[in-house]
Amino acid sequence: MQYWSSAGTRHRTGTHMTRDEIAGKLRSLMKSASPAQVEWDSVTGQTEIATIGFDSLSVLDLIYDIQQAFHLEFDAEEMTGIVTVADLVDFLEKKMSSK
Numbered sequence: 001m002q003y004w005s006s007a008g009t010r011h012r013t014g015t016h017m018t019r020d021e022i023a024g025k026l027r028s029l030m031k032s033a034s035p036a037q038v039e040w041d042s043v044t045g046q047t048e049i050a051t052i053g054f055d056s057l058s059v060l061d062l063i064y065d066i067q068q069a070f071h072l073e074f075d076a077e078e079m080t081g082i083v084t085v086a087d088l089v090d091f092l093e094k095k096m097s098s099k
């Protein structure tokens with residue numbers, strides 16, 4: 001698995017998950033939620049989420065899946081500005097460390 005982080009560090013978050021663990025769990029969720037045929041080995045942190053099959057409806061399903069899998073609560077509006085996979089990993093890391 002390629003590391004999906006913009007920072008390139010592997011420090012632990014406040015919930016005892018490393019960025020690699022967050023990225024791995026996110027990758028699994030994205031694979032199951034994406035309606036598109038995606039070459040997942042080519043997806044990196046810099047990959048734009050819209051290019052891997054997520055439209056406005058499927059991204060709402062993904063948000064729900066993320067909230068359930070990571071035991072987080074947040075409004076979809078908090079995710080405005082998230083463009084890349086690494087942006088999403090960063091967002092989740094921040095959310096988890098503030099729990």
